[in-house]
Amino acid sequence: MTWTQKILRVNLTTGEIRTEPLNMAWAHQFLGQRGLATKYLVEEIDPTLDPLSPANKLIIATGPLTGTAAATGGRWSVITKGPLTGAIACSNSGGFFGAELKFAGWDMVILEGRAEKPVYLLIENEVATLLDASHLWGRTVWETEETLKHHHQDPQMRVASIGRAGENQVLFAAIVNDLHRAAGRSGVGAVMGSKNLKAIAVRGTVTDAYRPADPEGFAKAVADAKAVLAANGVTGQGLPTYGTQVLMNVINEVGALPTRNHRDIQFEGANAISGEAMHEKRPTDGKANLVTNAACFGCTIACGRISKLDPGHFTVKDKPQYHGCSGGVEYEAAWALGAANGVSDLEALTYVNFLCNEQGMDPITLGATIGAAMELYDLGILTKEEAGLELPTGSVEAMVKLSELCAAGEGFGRIIGLGSRRLCAKYGRPDLSMSVKGQEFPAYDGRGLQGMALEYATSNRGACHVRGYMVSPEVLGIPMKMDPCTTEGKAPMLKTFQDLTAVVDSAGICLFTTFAWGGPDIQSMIQPALGGDWSLDRLMELGERVWNLERRFNLAAGLTGKDDTLPPRLLNEPAKAGPMKGRVAELGKMLPEYYEVRGWTAEGVPTAATVQRLGL
The missing domain is CATH 1.10.599.10 (Aldehyde Ferredoxin Oxidoreductase Protein, subunit A, domain 3)
Structure with missing residues (x-):
C-alpha cells in the first residue's frame, strides 16, 4: 500500500514532537490528503474557534499517490479553518515539497498551538526538530528558501514557507513551496503565521517506506494513464504550450470573463494578457515574457510558466532581484490582477505575480479586492485621502502600488489585506464584494x-x-457538451x-x-x-x-x-x-x-x- 502509515504531530506551544500511527480505518473511509486531513481536523478542533487562535490546527497532508510514479503525483494540501471565510480551508499545491515529505516517511504533519518566538520545522527522514527562525522573520519566501538550503548545505531540500503576508496575517496569505508553487487560497499562510511558524524544510531519502500493493499492475495502469494524457488535446498540447493561460481568450470570447469587478463580462485587453501574448517578443528587448514551461513532481503535462520580466519596465527598472526567471502568471492570476481591474499590462501583472510568490499572497483575492477598491473609488465612496493614492479602475500604477503596500502591511494595504468582503462592508457597500462565503470569485462569470x-x-x-470545474462541460465539452446558458x-x-x-x-x-x-x-x-x-x-x-x-x-x-x-x-x-x-x-x-x-x-x-x- 502507498500510505506510509505515519503522522508527525508537532505541538508548537510545548515543543513536543511525536510520531503516531495513521488511523487506517479513517484512511479507508477518506483515502488521504484533503479527505483524511479534514477528518482529523473535524475530530480535533472546535468548529467555532477563531482561525487565528492557537487552538486552530494546521495540517500538511499528502495522498496515497503522492510521491509515486502516477502522473502528477506531487500534490499536497494544507487543511485548517480558514481566516478569510471562517469555513473549512483546504488549499492544494504542487511542486516537489509533497513528494519529499512522503519520501521522508510521512503521510501527514499536524501542527498545534503557537510558538513563543519564530521557529521553523526541519524534517530529515524520521527525525524532526524545531529550530529558531528569528533570523528568517521578516524575510521573503525566496530569501527563506535560499537561506535554509545554504545553512543546511542541502540544495535538494524542499521548503514551504510564508512571506511577510503570512507574518502580518493578511487574510489571504499563502504558503509557498519551491519558490513559486503555492497552497494559495483561503488564508492558510495567515494561520501558519499566527503560529509563529516561518517554514517547514524537508529532506527525504527513505525509499522503502511504502510501495504499491500490486507493483506490476500499478506500473501498467500508470503507463496507460500517461498515454491518455499525452494523446489529449488539452493535457498533451494546450496546457504544455500555453498553460492555464490558454483560457484567457477562450473565456473572453464566450462572454464569461469578469471585468472591472464584474461590471462587464468581456475585457477589451484580454489578448494583451493572454497565453499567446506571453509567447510574443517584446519590442523593448526582443524577448518574450515566457521563457519555458515547467512541471511539478511526476508530471507529464508541464503547465507551469517560467517568465522573465522586461528589465526596463517601470515596476522592476531599479530592482535587480526581479530580473531573473521565476513563476509567471497563470490564468487566474492574470485575470485577477488584469481584467478584474481593467489592467492590460502583462509585465505589470508578471511583476505582481512575482511579488505574490515572493511574499506569499493569493493573487486571486488580492486582485479581486483591488478591483472592488477601484469601484469604490470610482463611485466616490473611497477617497484619495483615505487610500493614500488615486485608484481609478484601469490604473496600472495603482494596482502595483496597492499590491506592494499589501505585501508590506503598510498604509491602505492593510485594508486590502482583509479581503473584499471586509473592505466593502467597511465602506457600506457589501454588495460590491464579488465573493461567496467571504472568498473572492475566480475568473469565470456565473451569468455566462x-x-x-x-x-x-x-x-x-x-x-x-x-x-x-463546470467550465469543462460548459465551455470545453468535457466529458460532454452542455449549454452554458x-x-x-x-x-x-x-x-x-x-x-x-x-x-x-x-x-x-x-x-x-x-x-x-x-x-x-x-x-x-x-x-x-x-x-x-x-x-x-x-x-x-x-x-x-x-x-x-x-x-x-x-x-x-x-x-x-x-x-x-x-x-x-x-x-x-x-x-x-x-x-x-x-x-x-x-x-x-x-x-x-x-x-x-x-x-x-x-x-x-x-x-x-x-x-x-x-x-x-
Missing part, C-alpha cells in the same frame, strides 16, 4: 456559465473553480464533478488530469496501489463522504444554507454586452435541485439518512 454560478454558491471553501442538468453534473474532485484531491494527484481522465482511469491506479476493494462506486461514495464532512463542519461553524448564494450583481444585474448579454445567474432554479440530489434538506442540511448512508 450557469453551472459555475451553482458551483461558486455551493463550494465548501467559498467561491472556487477547483471544486468541480441553461440550468437543466447542472445540479447532478456538478455533484458528480464535486465528488470526483474530492477523490482526486484526496489521492494526491492533480485536477488537471481530469481534462483527459475519467473516474475509471483514476480508479485503475488507486486499485493496484492500495490493494483490497477500491471500485469506482466506492471511490465516488468516498468523494461524497468528504464533501458532506466539509459541509457539516461549515454548518457547525455557523454557516447556513443562506450562505449558498451569489452577490446581487450576478443575480440581478444582466450582463451588458457580448454573447451573454441580458443574462443573470439563475441560481434559484438550480439550488433546490442541488440540495435534493445531494440528499440534503431544503435548508441545505444533510439528512439523517444521508449521514447514516455515508457513515458520518
